Amino acid sequence: MKKMLAKTLAVGSAAVLLTACGDFEEELEILTGGEQGAYYPLGGQLATLINEDIEEYDASHFATSASVVNLNDIADDAGDLALTQNDTAYYAVNGEVDFEEPLEGFGGMATLYPEVIQIVATEASGIETVDDLEGMSVAVGDAGSGTEVVTNQILEAHGITYDDITVEYQDFENAADGLQDENIDAALIVAGTPTGAIEALSAQQDITMVDVDEEVANDLIDEYPYYTEHEIEEGLYEEEHEAVNTLAVQAMLVAHDELDDEIVYEVMETIFDNTDSFENAHESGSYIELETAQEGMPIDLHPGAEQFFDDQ
DSSP states (O other), X not given: OOBHHHHHHTTTHHHHHHHHHTOOXXXXXXXXXXXXXXXXXXXXXXXXXXXXXXXXXXXXXXXXXXXXXXXXXXXXXXXSEEEEEHHHHHHHHHXXXXXXXXOOSEEEEEEEEEEEEEEEEEGGXXXXXXXXXXXXXXXXXXXXXXXXXXXXXXXXXXXXXXXXXXXXXXXXXXXXXXXXXXXXXXXXXXXXXSOHHHHHHHHHSOEEEOBOOHHHHHHHHHHOTXXXXXXXXXXXXXXXXXXXXXXXXXXXXXXXXXXXXXXXXXXXXXXXXXXXXXXXXXXXXXXXXXXXXXXXXXXXBOHHHHHHHHHO
């Protein structure tokens, strides 16, 4: 863990002065995501709250490439708190997908908001169910991405393989463009809702939001601890759209194992005493609440977070 005191020791007599005055703070480094996403402003709001509410700590947030990078950095002692998707955290501790061997060095704090699995199709394609994807051109996410992993699991659970569809490796922005131009029939997108790319698409193209079969969804939840059931509310993208049953992974917060239990406890108190402030930072922050903060938690809690939940 990085401390301001350790840095000041390198400048000799200045460190003596700071120590004598007791005028130093321990740094908390918060790893977030890209500046255009939700992680960065939410991490910034967390840093602001820590600086206001927790004495002797100086929190800073940093833009990163998000989940995979954040967990590797935490394991390498290059951060204190980090935002990540809960499925990525599960893969990390189990040495799966993007991780050649299990990662150690961090524990869960709380799940924050759903990153919703949205299956979007052009109305012209006639796709209404996941089974209807057979024989269609489908954007499955970037190759090797978390979205592609989710896509594989959902298709497989419905008895569909890549041999049954025309696979397009595209992120959600390119997939939205492909749907608008009718170059593809459907796309799987994993993001907080409402998703801007889908809102823009629905303004230009008639679309269908596709249900995930409820029985299949329950089977996936039983098999993978990071999934939660989610309903895309009626009229989210188009007024005539009915509510859609689907799944979500969760954005979550983790803490370095060596971060003091008491500090983690205080950070948890700060988060859940100030949930309204996160909505002001990003609309996804409106989902942050104590009642759902352990839904989809796929890894062991940090002891400080575990004590906080026990005390509630």
